[in-house]
Every structure is written in C-alpha cells, then in structure tokens.
Amino acid sequence: MDALASLLEGPRARGAFLMCSRLDPPWSLRIQDEAPLTVVAMVRGHAWFLTDDGERRRLGAGDVAIVRGPDSYTVADDPATPPQIVIHPGQVTKTPDGEILCETLSLGVRQWGTDPHGATVMVTGTYESVGAASRRLLRALPPAIVLGSGEVDARLLALLVDEVTEDRPAQGAVLDRVLDLVLIAALRAWFARADAPAWYHAYSDPMVGRALRLLQHNPAHGWTVAGLAEAVGASRAALARRFTELVGEPPMAFLTEWRLALAADLLQESDATIEAIARQVGYGSAFALSTAFKRHHGVSPRDHRQGAAPAELSSAG
Structure with a gap:
C-alpha cells in the first residue's frame, strides 16, 4: 500500500452529495457544511475560491479543486461579491438571514442555481464522512488543491457531468464510483507534482x-x-x-x-x-x-x- 492508496482508503464515497450548480453573476456561496472533503469540477465559466485567511484561487473551465474541511470558505464569481447563499451541514441552503432556499433554487435532478442557462456551471461532490485510517494523511493536505485544465482526464469529468443529472436505478451508487475516480485522478496528478508533501x-x-x-x-x-x-x-x-x-x-x-x-x-x-x-x-x-x-x-x-x-x-x- 503506497501513500496515495492509504489516503484513499478513507474517502470512499458512500451516498456522497452531488450537485450541478448553474449560476449567473453576481453570485457568492458561503460554504459552512463542515464536510471533510469536497471535489469541485468547473464545467463552464469561472469561480474564485476564497479562504477565511485571505487565500484566493481562480478556477476556470476544466479545473478541479479538492477542498479539505471542515473550515468554512467562499466560492464566488468575484472576490468582491458578498455571500448571497450559505450552505450549512447536511447541505441545507439558506440566505445569510436564514431563509431556506433548497426548493426555491431547484432546477431539476441534482441541479440547483439561479439560471438553468447560467454562465457558470460547476459540479460539486461532497464526502460527508472520512474513514479514520486516512485522517493522518488528510491532515497533511493543504486546505485547497487546484488542478488545471488537462491535469485530470477530461473523460472522467465528462462522465461525472453526464451522470450527475441522471435519475436511474442505483444512480447514487454509480455517482459514488465516478466521484471516487475523479478524486483519485486529481490526487494522482497532484501527488506527481513537486509540491506534494515531503512525507x-x-x-x-x-x-x-x-x-x-x-x-x-x-x-x-x-x-x-x-x-x-x-x-x-x-x-x-x-x-x-x-x-x-x-x-x-x-x-x-x-x-x-x-x-x-x-x-x-x-x-x-x-x-x-x-x-x-x-x-x-x-x-x-x-x-x-x-x-x-x-x-x-x-x-x-x-x-x-x-x-x-x-x-x-x-x-x-
């Protein structure tokens, strides 16, 4: 078992939360779901990933981000856009004032957002629990890893996008496996970089x-x-x-x-x-x-x- 296999022994999707977000600017999502691990695949447009300590990362079409929780962060069309929507534990969506928006912003099967033809489209996969055996390795990951377009096999991203809006028998199990494949591919690409952790x-x-x-x-x-x-x-x-x-x-x-x-x-x-x-x-x-x-x-x-x-x-x- 190598380091990457050991890491992936824990984050194995079991009923992971997946959603395709379709948004028109200006938009800003405050993520407070406390999830230990999240994968974000940008399909169209761009987004800014903003941490509470001031880090800023721009995501473009084809980019993949891996976010290690449970700290909160913001994803927005522009760093200056104030949060309009807050994602709470259990993927409960509210306004900053507490109004529930889950049904209001529904656009169909696993689709959500402000416009079905939005300029920005991204698929989010959230691992809501992680096995204990990978915790020591997950702690070594930075808060966010961004893989540029082309670093992750585009065929896997296309498969994830195609499957996320399907509603077939056992679709949840299919999505779990596809999300795992995207995560593995992204982590393999990152581990191949020189900036992988020393251990x-x-x-x-x-x-x-x-x-x-x-x-x-x-x-x-x-x-x-x-x-x-x-x-x-x-x-x-x-x-x-x-x-x-x-x-x-x-x-x-x-x-x-x-x-x-x-x-x-x-x-x-x-x-x-x-x-x-x-x-x-x-x-x-x-x-x-x-x-x-x-x-x-x-x-x-x-x-x-x-x-x-x-x-x-x-x-x-």
Whole structure:
C-alpha cells in the first residue's frame, strides 16, 4: 500500500452529495457544511475560491479543486461579491438571514442555481464522512488543491457531468464510483507534482518506504524499532533518525496511530468483537485496545461503534 492508496482508503464515497450548480453573476456561496472533503469540477465559466485567511484561487473551465474541511470558505464569481447563499451541514441552503432556499433554487435532478442557462456551471461532490485510517494523511493536505485544465482526464469529468443529472436505478451508487475516480485522478496528478508533501517521498526511500509498508501491512506483528530495523537491513539508530526525518514522527508513534485508526474503521465497518479487532490490529486484549483508544481518540471503542465522534477525528483539519 503506497501513500496515495492509504489516503484513499478513507474517502470512499458512500451516498456522497452531488450537485450541478448553474449560476449567473453576481453570485457568492458561503460554504459552512463542515464536510471533510469536497471535489469541485468547473464545467463552464469561472469561480474564485476564497479562504477565511485571505487565500484566493481562480478556477476556470476544466479545473478541479479538492477542498479539505471542515473550515468554512467562499466560492464566488468575484472576490468582491458578498455571500448571497450559505450552505450549512447536511447541505441545507439558506440566505445569510436564514431563509431556506433548497426548493426555491431547484432546477431539476441534482441541479440547483439561479439560471438553468447560467454562465457558470460547476459540479460539486461532497464526502460527508472520512474513514479514520486516512485522517493522518488528510491532515497533511493543504486546505485547497487546484488542478488545471488537462491535469485530470477530461473523460472522467465528462462522465461525472453526464451522470450527475441522471435519475436511474442505483444512480447514487454509480455517482459514488465516478466521484471516487475523479478524486483519485486529481490526487494522482497532484501527488506527481513537486509540491506534494515531503512525507509522500518517504515511500520511495529504500529504507523508510520498506519500513512503512511492513508496519501498514502487518500491524498485528509485535514490532519494535530494533526488529523493524533488522527487517529492512539498517541499524536501529539509522532507521529511527531517517524515519522521523521523512515521516515526521518516530516509527512506533506511526504504528500506534495506524493501529488505532484501523481499529476505528473496523469498529464501524464490521461486527467483529472488540477483542477480535484488538488482536487484528496488534493489541493483546480488548482492555489494552480500549485504554489506548480512549487515550488517543477521546472515546471508548464501544462508544465509537455506537456513533460517538472521536475528539481527535472531529477536530482534525
């Protein structure tokens, strides 16, 4: 499993929210939906992406943006246009004064906006939950990534645009898969750039890359730094120093976070007992996992399974 595959283990669309927006200027959308991950594909016209800390990015036709939440941001025809519409959690659309606009601005199946022939057309795909195993990698992404026209396969974008307004049986499942493909293509393009995060290059390091794969593929093994160093043919000191330099944390800290992230996913995606999950991710007992899980995530494994949001996950970003 490489860095990108690990990242995408979490953001896998399951009932993602997709919408085609058709807008005529002046327009400005204030996004406060707190979604962990959003993909915006510009079909026609242009838009400005504005963060609360003053960053400005222009999106043109064919561009794709990946936005990491949960911070709020604004998308507008011009940086000077004040917000006219606010998108709240659950994709509830209101005016700045609180008037609900969801039905008022409906233009048909998954279409929304001020004009069906609007000068600006964009498709938005929102991942409203992200698996815990990818949180450490999502935190390394910048608030916004913009891929220029041509960097993402135009055939995938055309397929997304074609499918988003269809209303066929199982259309939601089709859209989930197409959105995943667009996200993967966009992230692959970004990871190929020189401005990809430094930790990404750790996977191509002969020593550290092998160590990362051993830890990720065999979390139940009783790893020690000495044992890991022997497995990759390096001294304990050399591995610890190089691993920390490239990954940003020591090997055992990485392993602990990886184990607990996997446990968080398994608790919500399987009906295995806590004891079984504990042994699957490298803890000797349910008690040992529960102690570590609560210390790291802020809730017990049982509460997490029942839907309580771990403090570490809900505040990530």
